Amino acid sequence: MKKLTLALMTLAFLMVGVQPSKACTSVIVSGRVTKDGRPLIYKNRDTRTLSNMTLVVQGPRYRYLGLVNAEDTTPVDVWGGHNEAGFAIVNTAAYNLNGNGGDTDGDGILIRKALGLCATLADFERLIDTVKKPMDVNSNFAVLDAQGGCAYYETGNYGFVKFDVNDTLVAPDGYLMRTNFGTTGNHKLDVGVERYQAITTFMKEACSEGHLDHDYLVTHIPRYMTHGLTKMNIYDFMPEKESDTTFFPFADYTVRYSTASVILVQGVKPGESPLNTVSWTIMGWPLTTVAMPLVLLPSGKLPAIVTNDGTGHSWLCEKALKLKSRAFSLKRGNTQDYCNIAVLFNKQGTGILQKLLPLEAEVMHRGEEALKEFRKDPKNAKAMESYYDWADAFIKEKYQVLFEEE
Secondary structure, X not given: OXXXXXXXXXXXXXXXXXXXXXXXXXXXXXXXOOOOOOOEEEEEEEOOOOOEEEEEEEOOOOEEEEEEEOOOOOXXXXXXXXXXOOOEEEEEEOOOOOOOOOOOOOHHHHHXXXXXXXXXXXXXXXXXXXXXXXXXXXXXXXXXXXXXXXXXXXXXXXXXXXXXXXXXXXXXXXEEEEOEXXXXXXXXXXXXXXXXXXXXXXXXXXXXXXXXXXXXXXXXXXXXXXXXXXXXXXXXXXXXXXXXXXXXXXXXXXXXXXEEEEEEEEOOOOOOOHHHOEEEEEEOOXXXXXXXXXXXXXXXXXXXXXXXXXXXXXXXXXXXXXXXXXXXXXXXXXXXXXXXXXXXXXXXXXXXXXXXXXXXXXXXXXXXXXXXXXXXXXXXXXXXXXXXXXHHHHHHXXXXXXXXXX
């Protein structure tokens, strides 16, 4: 029998019996501090709906690229994305803004409306002002536009408070973070404090090391393994080999069992075409999948593996979920609270994440090269369409070779 190591330590307090269904982590960065001058908004999406996909949708005014629940092909709710005017939006639920700590049903609907109607931050503010009250929302909405605007809107049922990341008094270091509470809310109802502590530490280190750029943030935030409260780094407990089954308490890290996808929207520099806005997307659980860039093309084409495969699901997301089940292999008890980290990373380098990182690096590199050509003329889709076709074939082949997937 395999030697079974249960790395509980003194972490019993990490186990959370009831967790919010929407427990995302977000970051916004001003273009004044990024390497290329483009603003960024980022989101780890945590949800009970673990199967996600990306769609291109024609809204009432603008066409947009949106992150949605699998099978929501209409869609009714959208959970992040950008439109052809260069407007982008993501959110994190903020459970302390309406005074009762309850969840709401309107956040995804408001994002859908905003992507279909808004071009600027001012448009978004007018939309909130005109929506029927109460709005049935409780979110930190992160928004950017093609004019360089980038801000959080702590939004409850009856209004919002704006936090402009371009304002040096509000964001002296050029970035802000949010998890599942608003800074203007009732702090007795705060949720996600441990993840807020973790992302604060991560961003401080990233800033001091000169890493406020899209490729570093989208590939490192969702794989950050230091707990905000305990300061314990899971990588420090890396098993010798994959067969050394090591179950580790897994709650309230920046990546969670409930993390279903990641989106980082990279805006544009002043004077640049709004069509150059990019949604860097990780479809599926971040430790078992890879990041790639997505843009709005005239044809509406996307990589086939991230969008509706004809069954209402994303091929890549489903493969990521299948690999994720190897890490959460317990069949009894609180199965989602214990992760077998040996199958993800080990000192022999045979873990799922370790195998995927070189693949991801190639996908990201090829994507950057295609974007260079696309940005010269966003109406010429040839480079990105070729990249999408290449990524579909390359990723499918590598998953089959690396993981013996049919």
